[in-house]
Amino acid sequence: MADTTLGHADHEAQRPAGLSGVAADWASDQRAFKNVSWGKAMMWIFLLSDTFVFGCFLLAYMTARMSTTIPWPNPSEVFALNIGGSEVPLILIAIMTFVLISSSGTMAMAVNWGYRRDRKKTAALMLLTAALGATFVGMQAFEWTKLITEGVRPWENPWGAAQFGSSFFMITGFHGTHVTIGVIFLLIVARKVWRGDYDTGAPGFFTSRRGQYESVEIMGLYWHFVDLVWVFIFAFFYLW
Amino acid sequence: MAIALVLVLIVVGSVLFHVLSPWWWTPIASNWGYIDSTLVITFWITGAVFTAVVLFMAYCVYRFRHKEGARAHYEPESRKLESWLTAITAVGVAAMLAPGLFVWSQFISVPKDATEVEVVAQQWQWSYRLPGADGKLGTSNARLVSPDNPLGVNPEDPNGQDDVVVEAADLHLPVDKPVKVLLRSLDVLHDFYVPEFRAKMDMVPGTVTYFWFTPTRTGTFEVLCAELCGVGHAFMRGAVLVDTEQDYTTWLQQQSTFAQLSAPAKVGALAEPAGTAAKAE
Amino acid sequence: MVDVTPHGADLIPPAEVAEVELYHPHSWWTKYVFSQDAKVIAIQYAGTALAIGFVALVLSWLMRLKLAFPEAFAFITPEAYYQFMTIHGMIMVIYLLTAVFLGGFGNYLIPLMVGARDMVFPYVNMLSYWIYLFAVLVLVASFFAPGGPTGAGWTLYPPQAITSGTPGGQDWGIILMLVSLILFIIGFTMGGLNYVVTVLQGRTRGMTLMRLPLTVWGIFTATVMALLAFPALFVACVMMLFDRIVGTSFFMPAIVEMGQLSTTSGGSPILFQHLFWFFGHPEVYIVALPAFGIVSDLISTHARKNIFGYRMMVWAIVGIGALSFVVWAHHMYVSGMHPYFGFFFATTTLIIAVPTALKVYNWILTLWRGDIHLTIPMLFALAFIVTFVNGGLTGLFLGNVVVDVPLSDTMFVVAHFHMVMGVAPILVVFGAIYHWYPKITGRMLNEAMGRFHFWVTFVGAYLIFFPMHYIGLVGVPRRYPELGDTAFVPASVQTLNEFITIAALTVGFAQLVFLFNLFWSLRNGRQAGDNPWRATTLEWQTAGTPPPHGNFAKELPVVYRWAYDYSVPGAPEDFIPQNDPGPVTQGDRA
Amino acid sequence: MAQTEVGDQGLHGHGGHARAVAHEVGQQHPIKLYLVVWGWLFILSACSYAVDYFGVQGLLRWGLILTFMMLKAGLIVAVFMHMAWERLALVYAIIVPPLVILVFVAIMVIESDYTEVTRVLSFGVGR
Ligand code: HEA
Ligand code: HEA
Ligand code: CUA
Numbered sequence A: 001m002a003d004t005t006l007g008h009a010d011h012e013a014q015r016p017a018g019l020s021g022v023a024a025d026w027a028s029d030q031r032a033f034k035n036v037s038w039g040k041a042m043m044w045i046f047l048l049s050d051t052f053v054f055g056c057f058l059l060a061y062m063t064a065r066m067s068t069t070i071p072w073p074n075p076s077e078v079f080a081l082n083i084g085g086s087e088v089p090l091i092l093i094a095i096m097t098f099v100l101i102s103s104s105g106t107m108a109m110a111v112n113w114g115y116r117r118d119r120k121k122t123a124a125l126m127l128l129t130a131a132l133g134a135t136f137v138g139m140q141a142f143e144w145t146k147l148i149t150e151g152v153r154p155w156e157n158p159w160g161a162a163q164f165g166s167s168f169f170m171i172t173g174f175h176g177t178h179v180t181i182g183v184i185f186l187l188i189v190a191r192k193v194w195r196g197d198y199d200t201g202a203p204g205f206f207t208s209r210r211g212q213y214e215s216v217e218i219m220g221l222y223w224h225f226v227d228l229v230w231v232f233i234f235a236f237f238y239l240w
Numbered sequence B: 001m002a003i004a005l006v007l008v009l010i011v012v013g014s015v016l017f018h019v020l021s022p023w024w025w026t027p028i029a030s031n032w033g034y035i036d037s038t039l040v041i042t043f044w045i046t047g048a049v050f051t052a053v054v055l056f057m058a059y060c061v062y063r064f065r066h067k068e069g070a071r072a073h074y075e076p077e078s079r080k081l082e083s084w085l086t087a088i089t090a091v092g093v094a095a096m097l098a099p100g101l102f103v104w105s106q107f108i109s110v111p112k113d114a115t116e117v118e119v120v121a122q123q124w125q126w127s128y129r130l131p132g133a134d135g136k137l138g139t140s141n142a143r144l145v146s147p148d149n150p151l152g153v154n155p156e157d158p159n160g161q162d163d164v165v166v167e168a169a170d171l172h173l174p175v176d177k178p179v180k181v182l183l184r185s186l187d188v189l190h191d192f193y194v195p196e197f198r199a200k201m202d203m204v205p206g207t208v209t210y211f212w213f214t215p216t217r218t219g220t221f222e223v224l225c226a227e228l229c230g231v232g233h234a235f236m237r238g239a240v241l242v243d244t245e246q247d248y249t250t251w252l253q254q255q256s257t258f259a260q261l262s263a264p265a266k267v268g269a270l271a272e273p274a275g276t277a278a279k280a281e
Numbered sequence C: 001m002v003d004v005t006p007h008g009a010d011l012i013p014p015a016e017v018a019e020v021e022l023y024h025p026h027s028w029w030t031k032y033v034f035s036q037d038a039k040v041i042a043i044q045y046a047g048t049a050l051a052i053g054f055v056a057l058v059l060s061w062l063m064r065l066k067l068a069f070p071e072a073f074a075f076i077t078p079e080a081y082y083q084f085m086t087i088h089g090m091i092m093v094i095y096l097l098t099a100v101f102l103g104g105f106g107n108y109l110i111p112l113m114v115g116a117r118d119m120v121f122p123y124v125n126m127l128s129y130w131i132y133l134f135a136v137l138v139l140v141a142s143f144f145a146p147g148g149p150t151g152a153g154w155t156l157y158p159p160q161a162i163t164s165g166t167p168g169g170q171d172w173g174i175i176l177m178l179v180s181l182i183l184f185i186i187g188f189t190m191g192g193l194n195y196v197v198t199v200l201q202g203r204t205r206g207m208t209l210m211r212l213p214l215t216v217w218g219i220f221t222a223t224v225m226a227l228l229a230f231p232a233l234f235v236a237c238v239m240m241l242f243d244r245i246v247g248t249s250f251f252m253p254a255i256v257e258m259g260q261l262s263t264t265s266g267g268s269p270i271l272f273q274h275l276f277w278f279f280g281h282p283e284v285y286i287v288a289l290p291a292f293g294i295v296s297d298l299i300s301t302h303a304r305k306n307i308f309g310y311r312m313m314v315w316a317i318v319g320i321g322a323l324s325f326v327v328w329a330h331h332m333y334v335s336g337m338h339p340y341f342g343f344f345f346a347t348t349t350l351i352i353a354v355p356t357a358l359k360v361y362n363w364i365l366t367l368w369r370g371d372i373h374l375t376i377p378m379l380f381a382l383a384f385i386v387t388f389v390n391g392g393l394t395g396l397f398l399g400n401v402v403v404d405v406p407l408s409d410t411m412f413v414v415a416h417f418h419m420v421m422g423v424a425p426i427l428v429v430f431g432a433i434y435h436w437y438p439k440i441t442g443r444m445l446n447e448a449m450g451r452f453h454f455w456v457t458f459v460g461a462y463l464i465f466f467p468m469h470y471i472g473l474v475g476v477p478r479r480y481p482e483l484g485d486t487a488f489v490p491a492s493v494q495t496l497n498e499f500i501t502i503a504a505l506t507v508g509f510a511q512l513v514f515l516f517n518l519f520w521s522l523r524n525g526r527q528a529g530d531n532p533w534r535a536t537t538l539e540w541q542t543a544g545t546p547p548p549h550g551n552f553a554k555e556l557p558v559v560y561r562w563a564y565d566y567s568v569p570g571a572p573e574d575f576i577p578q579n580d581p582g583p584v585t586q587g588d589r590a
Numbered sequence D: 001m002a003q004t005e006v007g008d009q010g011l012h013g014h015g016g017h018a019r020a021v022a023h024e025v026g027q028q029h030p031i032k033l034y035l036v037v038w039g040w041l042f043i044l045s046a047c048s049y050a051v052d053y054f055g056v057q058g059l060l061r062w063g064l065i066l067t068f069m070m071l072k073a074g075l076i077v078a079v080f081m082h083m084a085w086e087r088l089a090l091v092y093a094i095i096v097p098p099l100v101i102l103v104f105v106a107i108m109v110i111e112s113d114y115t116e117v118t119r120v121l122s123f124g125v126g127r
């Protein structure tokens, strides 16, 4: 029921770039972010909010670590694995990092094929992404069991400051939850793609709004963010 | 019209209340008269602003109330006026901030000759520790608290042995001698607050905070707790007695040092926190 | 000076976004209960908020009674007092004001004012309300939990909040409180994303940001702030839950509690305070900015005059919003944090006074040479300015670090934030209800009852909180259920306390009249018509009153001017609606 | 997600235009680009891992870790999240607000040091 008298949308006409573009966009009517759909805008802003959540978590961990007078356990020893008789530092974490990065790669491609309306490839890549994500969570679980068997608890650990365990379980746990949620939604969206909901524009179950391939990109934004957060956790928790 | 009248009444009433009401701060007993003066400056500036703003408002309401056929003046904005007002306000703010920051820098820089006094808070009582002959306070730790070491003084620290321990009694201070008050809490947040001294500071478990002041007149002053610390908060009282030099020394004689208190008590090793043994050293 | 060339419609760009099919409810349930219509959700939000707010109000009476007549109300033990105080504060700030401004007015006004048919994601919007309701229920549940609600003070400072010396500390109270807060944050985020995206991406043709009514600017900025500030509280709550349930030591050093050495070690209570206030200070502006915005529109409409210095007003709102993220530690001047922070935070704090001052000036300059109709909304707006200026100025005492030292944690602080938050924005809530009730229900609120409510609330509230400053000045600490006999406090202070209590109860009674009016006028109120205040903004130009599902007629309105074309010289009427192509006026720079 | 660009999805008639819009909206870039970025992310992660493996210490360690971290973050946001192709209005709206977190971090660094020093001085080290 679009207002047909309007002719075609004018935002395809070149808009100024650079700072003047910023000014022009914010000064324009209807939309501040031109060519950004509601869903995408919403996801970006949600991620901004989520950035503050993880920011505060990491900042709290930093404070705990910097203000305690009890020595902090050395992560690269704690997270070392005994492979072939020799202790390899952080190896599991490194692998997890690679797994998650790979999942980001596959996700990016899924988005790409999505826009080319290639149902099979898109769905397949998303499933692959989900699989990698699941692997990551699995290794996380392994990591937790290892530490727990070594006597690390949220309230104490054999090597030093109690906050080590607390921060570890809290931060990785919270990140892990994000990954898990991501995996679930990946599966849901993949199914819709597979069924071709986004070609027919079938209405969503709750929202009764028409599906579009853009959902794949929005899903992607979330997934890459989860990867992004891990980049920071890797640097600040494991490498510090 | 009632509203215009009420607005005027509010201004007049508030000013009169401020001037006539018997409720004002307690006579000061420390060197922090500066704080009071800053407060007075602030009162003058803000008072003037409040009066001006509200009276002008009352005038507008009265003068420009709706009359038949009247029409409002159309004036979107006036950059000039707005800039002026901004500037004036900035000046007003600066006039309050400048002295404030100046006094604050004094507040946080403790004079060299200040003697240290430790105040230890716990639900819901005050205890004190004086440095003793060597003028140094020994280290302390909540972990060491025990019936015969109520303040958790470190028995292995030589500085601590001659510390004077005043448990759950009144604190005495010599008049006109600057003191650095070290604040320590054994359980939750408290706040060592003596209205006559103006200065106050929270005491935070797990760290030590401080403020300094010089008592300027002798007398007995009430200590209150000014940080919610549980159901006993309101009843957590104590007293500081500011004495003349002689009275102070006589009082000091009667106090017992940490060594005397814990004389029989064995000087045991500190309890290590759970499992810090391995990598601690 | 006003050229009367009619707007060429060609100036208005065509629509970039095709209309969305709205969700059409099929059953009574989906229409009125699990509704996805922002207007219904708004009413649900506001209703719940006011209801729980009333509970908080009753709690305040109990507190006052204890403070005035400690012996007579001996049955209000310190435990009970602290529980009342904590829940009172928490409800008022978060579950009442935040919810009513953003969830209530935000939901109702944003789509209407920006010319949208609904929020961008109605389904998520609906979820937001139900999670909020759940959070409220969890909070209420803590009254019936063993040990009762928490008595830790609304600031929930650890270690005290989770130790046995505090009501609910070792029982369910604190746990339910934290869970409820976490739920609130999740629910709010869902709604908040909706409000922000609707304002940024869902505006109608011709509606530029600089043509938005200040109401929308206030709510929008506040929502953005909330989305960035609540995370800090969220994190603090999660960590405290761990400390309380799992036994971690985030905020817990080694402490000796009731002669018992705790198992915790090395945590930092100060960290919690930083996290809390990094949320807490923006929060107080989150409840202030919507009030600023709404009051601007009330004044402009009822003074029949454009808001003075619209663009300055917008920049002031944005500036205040941004600045308020770097002033948080002014609540911690005497917390034992790093002493040098005092310089930084005192400076940033006082700087905020400047944009705020500008807003005050512009409100008053809007009255200047206006055509002031002293309607009830206008009365409340005027009352807001007085109380806000008063409370704001006392804020400058507290902001000036060294002056805060003697005043901190005394009744002076309590007086400050009640005047500036407990009275001023609440007055705006009332004014706004009197202003938009006709649009929401189609009927006017009863005039006589309204005026009675206004006078008692305004004068009464001022009488409650102005003298309270001086109790603080004498040196009476806050959070003292009874003072006992204290040498430095003159007995007359108790008399003053009794006076304050009586005033508070009177004001409370007036609220009942207001409550009655709300329901009475539903039936018996005078018919309002579409635009009773002859206002310019879009919500008064809807297809019928109350606006139907979808808000506007088949065609969305097209906006040709800013929201404040009142009394334009040469114009036939003394107001020109935003969607009227009429003359180009000087005020509109779009 | 929900609403459609005018003329998109052939809501009315002109389908040719519809594809134009679809192109405008849909982020399309050669797969190769993603593979390259993917490769770089691997390399950078490997590098930061190496920093720890060879036990680089002190400022150099921090310098390297942070640089690699920022590079990785940059690549993910710019390419994978298509930030590089968004209009600056969005870019700034997302990048600028997190700066206040940096202020918060700076404050907390100072605060933590202060706390630790007081603890060492008055409680003795190690407990
Ligand atoms: C709506 C809520 C709201 C608002 C808007 C404000 C506004 C301000 N507040 Fe307030 N504040 C609270 C709610 C609010 N506050 C709450 C809830 C608490 C207590 C929390 C707790 O501990 O429980 C608190 C506590 C509080 C403290 C901590 C006190 C303590 O615990 O020791 C401080 C200290 O700096 C402070 C300062 C300020 C300042 C400087 C402003 C400024 O923004 C005010 C600016 C406004 C004006 C200045 C008036 C208008 C200006 C003019 C008329 C121009 C003329 C002025 C000059 C020329 C100077 N407030
Ligand atoms: C918006 C916030 C708000 C509001 C409106 C109020 C309203 C009132 N508050 Fe309170 N109060 C707080 C926020 C608020 N308060 C906070 C944050 C604390 C700190 C808690 C703590 O220390 O932890 C506090 C603490 C506090 C104390 C201090 C306790 C202590 O430190 O010992 C006292 C004591 O007198 C008090 C009294 C009152 C009174 C008499 C009223 C009112 O009676 C004022 C007069 C009434 C009105 C202006 C009308 C209000 C109308 C509504 C609330 C809507 C109700 C709904 C309908 C009518 C449908 N409050
Ligand atoms: Cu101790 Cu309050």
Ligand SMILES: [Cu+2]
Pocket: C280, C281, C284, C328, C330, C331
């Ligand atoms: Cu504040």
